[in-house]
Amino acid sequence: MTANMSIVSKPMQTRKKPIVPFWCGGVAAMTAACFTHPLDLIKVHLQTSTARTRKSAIQATRAVIQETGILGLYNGLSAALLRQGTYTMTRFAVYDLAKEQLGNGTPLNTWQLVLATLLSGVAGGVVGNPGEIVNVRMQNDQALPRHLRRNYRSAVHGLVGMVREEGVRALAIGLGPSLVRATLATGSQFVSYDIAKARLLEAGCRDSVGVHFAASFLAGIVATTVCSPADVVKSRAMASLRSPPGTALKGMREPSIWQICRDIYVKEGVGAFFKGWVPSYVRLCPQLVITFVIYEKLRKSYFAHYAK
Secondary structure (H helix, E strand, O other): OOOOOOOOOOOOOOOOOOOOOOHHHHHHHHHHHHHHHHHHHHHHHHHHOOOOOOOOHHHHHHHHHHHHOHHHHHOOHHHHHHHHHHHHHHHHHHHHHHHHHHHOOOOOOHHHHHHHHHHHHHHHHHHHHHHHHHHHHHHHHHHOOHHHOOOOOOHHHHHHHHHHHHOHHHHHOOHHHHHHHHHHHHHHHHHHHHHHHHHHHHOOOOOOHHHHHHHHHHHHHHHHHHHHHHHHHHHHHHHOOOOOOOOOOOOOOOOOHHHHHHHHHHHHOHHHHHOOHHHHHHHHHHHHHHHHHHHHHHHHHHHHHHHO
């Protein structure tokens, strides 16, 4: 926002409505991650399990606690915060900016909404991919045999270790399904939230925490179902071991997305693409509720401060 240099000569000039600060979505999502991380960890354990016999979320939780204690449910929290601080912050920032630029203050049509979703999803997927890889690996470490564990101490340690042992290209592992999932997530979360919120307001509801809660609750159902297949493939790609930890890749090729999808379908069936749906929803619902409620509060506070 530029300063109004003509305030003296044009005292009645109206200032343009500001865009929501880019950091609002990141702060809201990082706060939510502190509450929902154990559910995300269980979801990754279920998604990366290749056993044909399905393990329930309760069984997976019990196995983690027996292996590492109750604090094991927070393994990889630093990576989760890094992911939210890059991936989600970028999605919120680009989505808000795209809506403002494309709509110019008016509701977006279908094609403008699709474009805003694509831009924010791709930007978030690219920026957040390194943090997503570390997040998946740290959460999945407990499910691996001890001699194959990477033992990342923190998100930073994981990033440095990835680059040192596997090269810079390791930061792009699983980028394909990550971009697909990020785009689907943006569309199913943000768009469904905006639509649900608009419908509730049109029905006469007051713009309050209750409306934000209900809209994010509905968005969680849509987002979990739409994103589940891409989320499973992404987790498998990022958790796969192409070489033992501590060694270089030495020309070994990572499995393609098509190979991962084919293996899942042949070995585990179509239902495997929806592994972890329950913990995904149980995690995503409070994640979205907390994120959107805090985001709306930050947004309103910023606009109120700007109006003064």
